Amino acid sequence: MSTDPSVAISPVDERSGPMVRFEKVMKSYGSLVVLNDLDLEVARGEKVAIIGPSGSGKTTVLRMLMTLERIDRGMIFVDGEPLTSMNRNGELVASDAKHLRRMRGKIGMVFQHFNLFPHMSALKNCMEAPCTVLGLSKMEAEARGRELLSMVGLGDKLFHYPSQLSGGQQQRVAIARALAMRPKVMLFDEVTSALDPELVGEVLNVIRKIAAELDVTMLMVTHQMGFAKEFADRVCFFYGGRICEQGPPEKIFVSPENERTRQFLRACLEAT
Amino acid sequence: MKFWDWNFTFEILPLLARAALVTLEATVIGFVVAAILGLCFAIGRMFGPKWLSIPLAGFIEFIRSTPLLIQIFFIYFVFPEFGVEIDAMTAGVLALGLHYATYCSEVYRAGLANIPRGQWEASTALNMSTFHVFRDVIIPQAIPPIVPALGNYLVALFKDTPLLSAIAVLELMQTAKIIGSENFRYTEPITLVGLIFLIFSLIAAALVRAVEVWLRRRVTHS
Ligand SMILES: Nc1ncnc2c1ncn2[C@@H]1O[C@H](COP(=O)(O)OP(=O)(O)OP(=O)(O)O)[C@@H](O)[C@H]1O
Numbered sequence: 001m002s003t004d005p006s007v008a009i010s011p012v013d014e015r016s017g018p019m020v021r022f023e024k025v026m027k028s029y030g031s032l033v034v035l036n037d038l039d040l041e042v043a044r045g046e047k048v049a050i051i052g053p054s055g056s057g058k059t060t061v062l063r064m065l066m067t068l069e070r071i072d073r074g075m076i077f078v079d080g081e082p083l084t085s086m087n088r089n090g091e092l093v094a095s096d097a098k099h100l101r102r103m104r105g106k107i108g109m110v111f112q113h114f115n116l117f118p119h120m121s122a123l124k125n126c127m128e129a130p131c132t133v134l135g136l137s138k139m140e141a142e143a144r145g146r147e148l149l150s151m152v153g154l155g156d157k158l159f160h161y162p163s164q165l166s167g168g169q170q171q172r173v174a175i176a177r178a179l180a181m182r183p184k185v186m187l188f189d190e191v192t193s194a195l196d197p198e199l200v201g202e203v204l205n206v207i208r209k210i211a212a213e214l215d216v217t218m219l220m221v222t223h224q225m226g227f228a229k230e231f232a233d234r235v236c237f238f239y240g241g242r243i244c245e246q247g248p249p250e251k252i253f254v255s256p257e258n259e260r261t262r263q264f265l266r267a268c269l270e271a272t
Numbered sequence: 273m274k275f276w277d278w279n280f281t282f283e284i285l286p287l288l289a290r291a292a293l294v295t296l297e298a299t300v301i302g303f304v305v306a307a308i309l310g311l312c313f314a315i316g317r318m319f320g321p322k323w324l325s326i327p328l329a330g331f332i333e334f335i336r337s338t339p340l341l342i343q344i345f346f347i348y349f350v351f352p353e354f355g356v357e358i359d360a361m362t363a364g365v366l367a368l369g370l371h372y373a374t375y376c377s378e379v380y381r382a383g384l385a386n387i388p389r390g391q392w393e394a395s396t397a398l399n400m401s402t403f404h405v406f407r408d409v410i411i412p413q414a415i416p417p418i419v420p421a422l423g424n425y426l427v428a429l430f431k432d433t434p435l436l437s438a439i440a441v442l443e444l445m446q447t448a449k450i451i452g453s454e455n456f457r458y459t460e461p462i463t464l465v466g467l468i469f470l471i472f473s474l475i476a477a478a479l480v481r482a483v484e485v486w487l488r489r490r491v492t493h494s
């Protein structure tokens with residue numbers, strides 16, 4: 001579009017580079033170091049499962065990407081652009097509200113406890129942000145909401161309120177709500193942990209479906225090792241605020257190299 | 273002289289009815305001011321920058337710990353010294369609204385603080401603007417549980433409107449006083465004013481109850 005070569009190059013670069021990149025990211029709460037020089041790259045369309053013991057910083061990684069948590073040091077890039085800082089006249093400065101909102105638009109998140117808006121129907125939950133943020137008309141937003149809710153198997157529950165839905169159904173609404181913003185990256189933080197065992201399957205099926213039908217990069221913190229194994233392109237084992245070991249699921253689950261990974265997987269096996 | 277004169281009663285009833293409208297007007301406008309300003313106070317105090325939240329907290333504390341009557345006098349008699357001329361009704365309504373705004377703001381604060389963090393985080397994750405988060409997510413959930421407390425302040429504000437008689441607003445109390453002094457009969461006007469207040473208070477309490485039930489049903493859908 002532009003004839004300026006420096007501008008013309010960057011979009012190409014953006015499209016081919018990784019979707020998400022953490023560079024030496026540090027995060028601590030007081031004296032507790034939660035993430036320690038974390039490096040992580042996620043390619044476009046890649047599905048990454050994040051596993052690891054409690055307190056290893058898995059949730060923190062997703063929350064930082066969603067800008068729900070500040071980072072102390074390092075850089076995060078999304079879609080080739082810095083997330084928590086921005087370029088101003090060739091200088092890196094802390095992102096202003098406008099930049100943050102533009103970057104956030106690329107990312108969607110699904111929470112462990114759904115966090116649906118309890119005073120809105122399933123459909124309204126899915127329409128709220130498309131209307132107010134993307135500026136869609138009511139009709140467009142409703143069409144999008146209906147389509148997504150039927151995609152997650154809730155086409156017949158459009159006007160139900162969260163309190164009238166089961167946990168599994170609520171979580172599926174939450175997934176549809178996040179997808180309605182058309183994010184490039186979807187973050188899932190233990191989205192089945194708060195569910196009764198018999199409801200886990202329906203939510204995982206929806207996630208499988210999204211992976212198959214939509215072109216979206218996924219980062220998923222999970223304790224369902226079986227699901228991580230079949231679903232993920234890559235598994236990252238977190239330990240003490242770092243990626244201790246990573247690789248394709250066949251390798252991590254079948255022949256892990258690191259002793260800590262082995263210990264963790266053994267403990268997971270014993271628990272089930 | 274009879275203790276109670278029915279003819280006199282019916283004679284003054286239209287006057288008092290007109291004055292009741294003034295009282296109602298002061299109540300409604302005063303409470304609208306209190307409800308809106310109170311919400312602004314609460315939001316400014318909870319989420320505003322320090323240069324706003326700290327002075328605001330001091331101001332709220334100051335208003336809450338000085339008598340309403342002084343505030344009414346202050347607005348009516350002292351503001352004109354600074355070139356702000358306002359008529360008695362406006363000054364009275366403003367004082368009522370401001371005074372009760374500080375009480376309402378504490379109620380709002382409790383309501384806002386009760387919204388789970390997840391609601392804020394979900395809104396951020398959906399990239400919503402602060403304005404839309406407050407308007408569509410936070411405030412609609414914060415208000416229903418505090419309707420009873422706000423309703424109590426509505427009734428309290430209503431019962432404080434006789435203070436406006438101190439700056440000669442022709443509301444119920446002032447009208448009753450004038451009727452009394454002109455006819456040398458206070459029994460009927462003062463009693464009637466008391467009765468009118470009782471009836472309105474009961475109606476207001478019932479309305480607040482109804483709104484409360486309606487809101488609860490709307491929010492929980494159960
Ligand atoms: N707001 C906070 N204040 C203080 N410490 C925190 C805060 N949030 C998280 N932590 C701590 O940071 C560490 C990492 O937390 P995080 O939630 O990322 O772990 P996790 O890997 O998701 O664990 P889990 O499997 O239990 O969810 C934990 O020790 C936690 O106690």
Ligand SMILES: [Mg+2]
Pocket residue numbers: 058059060190221
């Ligand atoms: Mg976690």
